[in-house]
Amino acid sequence: MTLPAETETRSAPAAASGGPGAAARARAARLERRLGVPRTGGPAGRCAAGTRHLPPTGIEALLAEEGIAGEFVPAEHGGRLVRADLLARVLRPVFRHDAALGRDLTSLLAAGAVWAAGDPWQRHDVARLLLTGGRIAVVHRGPVRAGAPPHGEITARRVPGGYRLDGRAPVTGGALPAGLHLVHARTGAPDGPGGHSVLLVDPAGRNAGTIRRLPGARGDALEFRDRFVPRGALVGREGDGVVLALRALQVEHAVLCAGLTAAGDAALHHAVRTATAGSPGRIAPRRHRPLAGVFADLLACRAVTTAALRALSLLPSAAHLLAAAVRYVVPGLLRPGLEELVTVLGAHAHGADGPGHGAPGGLTRALSAAESGHTGAAACRSVLVAHLRNLAERSWFTEPEPPPALFAPGAGLPPLDHAALAVAGGGDFMAACLVGCARRLAAPGAAGGRTAVLAELLVAELRALATRCRRLPATVSTPAALVLADRYGLLVCAAAVLRAREAQDGAGPFPADPAWAELALSRIVERLGLPVPGPPDDVRERLVEELLHRHRDDGGLPDAAATAP
Known part of the structure; x- marks a missing residue:
């Protein structure tokens, strides 16, 4: 793998005047038009509101075509994310059209762990994936109930050269296949302050072990069985997960x-x-x-x-x-x-x-x-x-x-x-x-x-x-x-x-x-x-x-x- 001087991006330049705010407004207006959320008056516009029902996969494909994932990549890494308030402005039309899909998209913000503590290679890999229309699946601990262990958890045990992952846990990130998995896994004592770490896992990697997606009535899960990941998959330091x-x-x-x-x-x-x-x-x-x-x-x-x-x-x-x-x-x-x-x-x-x-x-x-x-x-x-x-x-x-x-x-x-x-x-x-x-x-x-x-x-x-x-x-x-x-x-x-x-x-x-x-x-x-x-x-x-x-x-x-x- 080589780290290019510039990440290839699908992002458009900022508006000629008005800076990032004007550019965000322009992108939001384009999404409103494509999703059928009108901004202008008139009988046609009012009639269109609420009547365009794209299937979930159709909406996801439209958003992928618009490069929506680039909104979650910081500008310094080739994307369009400058401020959270401007990101929210761009996502408003998506939530108006389909609140559940908008909520699902926000799972991409979990990539913030990579922007905060990832090494240059990890940031490059995540940016390249999102900017070329890929998706990230986020694997997190299941809900914790008083007096009971988490309902679903991945454990990562140290082995020579990396970790082996086992267990199943809830996954978010939409219906489309994910190019990377951001996995929150236990690497320490159950009650220790540094018991969790974050690992960036390539599901297509030719490593030992398996990864399976398990559909469920309350959301999908990912199951890891003796899956090896290299030491370089660790985001930040071990124990930084929380x-x-x-x-x-x-x-x-x-x-x-x-x-x-x-x-x-x-x-x-x-x-x-x-x-x-x-x-x-x-x-x-x-x-x-x-x-x-x-x-x-x-x-x-x-x-x-x-x-x-x-x-x-x-x-x-x-x-x-x-x-x-x-x-x-x-x-x-x-x-x-x-x-x-x-x-x-x-x-x-x-x-x-x-x-x-x-x-x-x-x-x-x-x-x-x-x-x-x-x-x-x-x-x-x-x-x-x-x-x-x-x-x-x-x-x-x-x-x-x-x-x-x-x-x-x-x-x-x-x-x-x-x-x-x-x-x-x-x-x-x-x-x-x-x-x-x-x-x-x-x-x-x-x-x-x-x-x-x-x-x-x-x-x-x-x-x-x-x-x-x-x-x-x-x-x-x-x-x-x-x-x-x-x-x-x-x-x-x-x-x-x-x-x-x-x-x-x-x-x-x-x-x-x-x-x-x-x-x-x-x-x-x-x-x-x-x-x-x-x-x-x-x-x-x-x-x-x-x-x-x-x-x-x-x-x-x-x-x-x-x-x-």
Whole structure:
């Protein structure tokens, strides 16, 4: 094997002006056209939305033709990955069309272990594979249950010249054959801190032993039997597996939740289209509350996922906690909204042609998958629980706010550096945002109105949460701690809403309108069970008006691509 001076790539050059952001927008627009997700108005565009049903293999072939895997390869290795927020922008059309496929694509982010710690040969091999249309299958440990061994695990025992792999474990990476396997295998003691390592395995290599793919009702698995891999397959150092996985998962969590939010946008569009059928430009008053409420939840999800995506570049030493919070709270916000949409849609919940693009059913299935597994909602909730006491004692009400670029629309950011992503420490800059926004809204002459009242309630909740978290045991998770993690996740989301609203530059009338933030915060406060009257009717009416405007003038997609709301 030779290492060329330049990796051959399929990536297109950045747009002539506007840098990587403009190039990402152009690629997203092309995908929208090819997948049948319209951006322009007109009867043809509106009719096309939700009616193009490509089979999964057909969609994967289309994405391969577009070189979608190149989006997951850093630009320095010949691909198009510059920042996580720009990757999420490109993947939005995929999630709108097929949320489950979009979720499956995010498994390619596991290659972040190679970008973070792989040697030059490994990086070259992964980049070349993805840039020429190949795929990577990720083999990870099965779900861990209390008091039981992992449900599926690969062991790697040292032998002269390398390792021998045995066992079976879940695999992700799509239906197409994989050119490389990124295997998380046990190389040490079961309970040791360095018990896992990452190995890059070539399934076509002529080595001893076998690799078999085993189909299953809950997902496929790979089985290794006495499979030899050379020492050079080890990514990073032996025992680095957990740290490398946690680095890659930060990016995967944020991108996945941004995609699920985009799929929620499509489901909301489906509901608006149904609600206006037969009466263009008008929605029955009885549907205002659920539609406006779901819209507000989606805007809150967009605000917090955008913060997480941008923090990966701007604050890599502290982004891990926000990524875990987003992974936990976003599916929890989306699912009740989908239930509300089903109530609005009734018999139209699956669309005229079955459960296709835009219908809530597909997103519900993707959410179910996203909430399960070894990196699902429960695992991320556990991450939050582990940090609560330390945050209450050392971070909340003392940490400074993050740089303005974290929320400023269009502000430049450093490139994503996988190796710089920390997996512990760093404090909680989102709590600092909540406190800072509340203080500015309450300042003389600020005209904070009802938003200021809600912000102050939320800060009081953070104080109460801090008192309760300081009483938590240092090492043992309790049912009370799980409840506190739930409340903390909602406060993180509220902080993102407040800061995103504050950062609007006046480029559009709706982002600068306090109505969307007021309704989003009201729904968060309601979920927290805090005593506060509901928002006035004119707040909901403003969001319904915006929904109708987007449905009419932007091809029916209720998604503000340029800003958080």
